[in-house]
Amino acid sequence: MGVLGKSPVWGWRDLALASGSGLMMGMAIAPLNAWMLAWVALAPLWVMLRQPRPRWQRAVLGAAWSIGYNGLAIAWIRDLHPLTWLGVPWLGSVAIALFAWGAIVFWSILRVLAWVFCVELVYGWSRQVESGRQAVLRLGGAIALWGAIEVLWSHSPLDWTPLAVTQSPGNLWLLHLGQLSGPTLVSCLLVACNGLLAEAWLHRAQASLRQRWGLTAAGLLLVGHGLGLFLFLQPLALAPSTQLKIGIIQGNIPTRIKLFETGLQQAISVYTQGYETLVAAGADAVITPEGSFPWRWVDTPRATQNPFYQAIQSAGVPVWVGSFGQREGRLTQTLFSLDGRAQMVGRYDKVKLVPLGEYIPLESLVGRFIQRLSTFGDSMRPGSSHQVFETPFGRAIAAICYDSAFPYLFRDQAASGGQFILTASNNDPYKRAMMAQHHAQDVMRAIETSRYAVRATNTGFSGLVDPHGKTLWISGFQTTETYLATLYRRQVQTPYVRWGNWFTPIFLVLALLSQWRWGNPRPD
Numbered sequence: 001m002g003v004l005g006k007s008p009v010w011g012w013r014d015l016a017l018a019s020g021s022g023l024m025m026g027m028a029i030a031p032l033n034a035w036m037l038a039w040v041a042l043a044p045l046w047v048m049l050r051q052p053r054p055r056w057q058r059a060v061l062g063a064a065w066s067i068g069y070n071g072l073a074i075a076w077i078r079d080l081h082p083l084t085w086l087g088v089p090w091l092g093s094v095a096i097a098l099f100a101w102g103a104i105v106f107w108s109i110l111r112v113l114a115w116v117f118c119v120e121l122v123y124g125w126s127r128q129v130e131s132g133r134q135a136v137l138r139l140g141g142a143i144a145l146w147g148a149i150e151v152l153w154s155h156s157p158l159d160w161t162p163l164a165v166t167q168s169p170g171n172l173w174l175l176h177l178g179q180l181s182g183p184t185l186v187s188c189l190l191v192a193c194n195g196l197l198a199e200a201w202l203h204r205a206q207a208s209l210r211q212r213w214g215l216t217a218a219g220l221l222l223v224g225h226g227l228g229l230f231l232f233l234q235p236l237a238l239a240p241s242t243q244l245k246i247g248i249i250q251g252n253i254p255t256r257i258k259l260f261e262t263g264l265q266q267a268i269s270v271y272t273q274g275y276e277t278l279v280a281a282g283a284d285a286v287i288t289p290e291g292s293f294p295w296r297w298v299d300t301p302r303a304t305q306n307p308f309y310q311a312i313q314s315a316g317v318p319v320w321v322g323s324f325g326q327r328e329g330r331l332t333q334t335l336f337s338l339d340g341r342a343q344m345v346g347r348y349d350k351v352k353l354v355p356l357g358e359y360i361p362l363e364s365l366v367g368r369f370i371q372r373l374s375t376f377g378d379s380m381r382p383g384s385s386h387q388v389f390e391t392p393f394g395r396a397i398a399a400i401c402y403d404s405a406f407p408y409l410f411r412d413q414a415a416s417g418g419q420f421i422l423t424a425s426n427n428d429p430y431k432r433a434m435m436a437q438h439h440a441q442d443v444m445r446a447i448e449t450s451r452y453a454v455r456a457t458n459t460g461f462s463g464l465v466d467p468h469g470k471t472l473w474i475s476g477f478q479t480t481e482t483y484l485a486t487l488y489r490r491q492v493q494t495p496y497v498r499w500g501n502w503f504t505p506i507f508l509v510l511a512l513l514s515q516w517r518w519g520n521p522r523p524d
Helices: 012-028 035-039 043-050 055-073 075-080 090-122 132-154 163-167 183-202 207-232 261-280 307-315 363-373 401-405 407-415 432-449 495-499 503-518
Strands: 243-250 285-287 293-296 319-327 330-338 344-349 389-391 394-400 421-425 453-457 463-465 471-474 481-488
Touching (some): 012 055, 035 163, 035 183, 055 075, 075 090, 090 132, 163 432, 183 207, 261 293, 344 389, 394 407, 401 432
Parallel strands (some): 285 319
Antiparallel strands (some): 330 344, 389 394, 463 471
16 A cells, blocks of 8 residues: 655654644634634644654644644633632632633543544554555544544533534535534544545655545545535425514623622613513514523512513513522522413523533532632532423423533434524623634534524624524624524424434444454554
8 A cells, every 4th residue: 555654753843733733723613714724634633643653742743733723712711811800819810711721622632632542542543564445444443433532522521622613604515414413424524534635645656546545535525515515405494383583682791790789780671671672573582691680580589579570471472581590409500481471381401511610520529629719609500411491382492501512412402392492691701702603503503403593692692593504693792782583493303303423333333343354453
């Protein structure tokens, strides 16, 4: 097949290339949206991993690439600072923001290193001489292992930057492959094209091999986008009887004041006026952001003796209100579904809580030392991964803030009969970069489930997304707004909703069986 040559000279150029290509991948993600870079940004790392070198060098290169990618993509975490309103000293606030950034990047480094070492263990990255079959088996195995590790990480407490998100919201055609088997299929296609381009470069001295690898990459790119375009062009069956007009309120009440009396009074005023405005405009229902009313909504005088509650009873228009609930003696971050009498007909408790902000990791061990960093003092109670959200208009798909990064939460609710998506988020104190990425996550969820998505946020960006991922409306940044969104309830089940992520386990099993049957048991 080919000869890779001697081990390269180790130096800062390798690190610069690895981190630089990682930065290219980071530029593909919102808000920069240079999504085309994702099709080549993994290839330099692949080339360096394929060269003969010690394992520790491969580990360092993988870490450098991940720092470039995730360090840039998650740079918005610095917006946590300042936390002085919580009583944290200025320097302590800086330290917390840097620690949060470092912890998230470290967790992402582990994801890439898991992939590097798994490929090394099963296939070996480099051989002095190899057959075409061995190269193809390694390529397929590397793609399958990347997908499997992404799935594993998606069930961990921290996950935000799978490769698929680099294509949202710019490349809607390709994102439609998520309807077939979820976002991991998109990630695997990206890895495949990068790997093929890397192999073409490694064999650039051999014209026939270079063309074979390069043309395969081009063909895969065209087939993926062609299939995505076919799905993108499918008409939406929108019956007039399924239409809903949902009012969205973006309150723009900063977290630093909303937990105190000034913020409480502002919340009551803004959301009551917004509700009445939207009702007058013809809303069938109204939604407020996550934590709009920072008190326990159920069975408390404050929840039932305020102008907002009275406005619901007077107008008779249902509302989905973001507030706090309680389960097993602890607070929950909850979206309540209220009918026209302000009576609860359903609720959704946030599943994926934010570390430090909503729960304290390893609370039994370190809770006493970092308890003050949690906005609510004690850890909140997460909701079940399998919830249904009832509304006066049928079952819906609900999510709160960080839940948007976990596609299986949406898929499960869609399979249970959810007809449209409602996401409620705070997004304060983060700025435009985080908001753009959050919007990109919800665009993917709308496409995967083929549902309309209504996004209500506190400080931006609220929005309306159709089942093909088109953003029909998006709010401003740190503005107080109301908007009347028109959507249609849908019950269609995409292959992903019906069967889940079937592609990744099947492809992984086939790749491992192929290596066992035809591969070299001692790859290096």
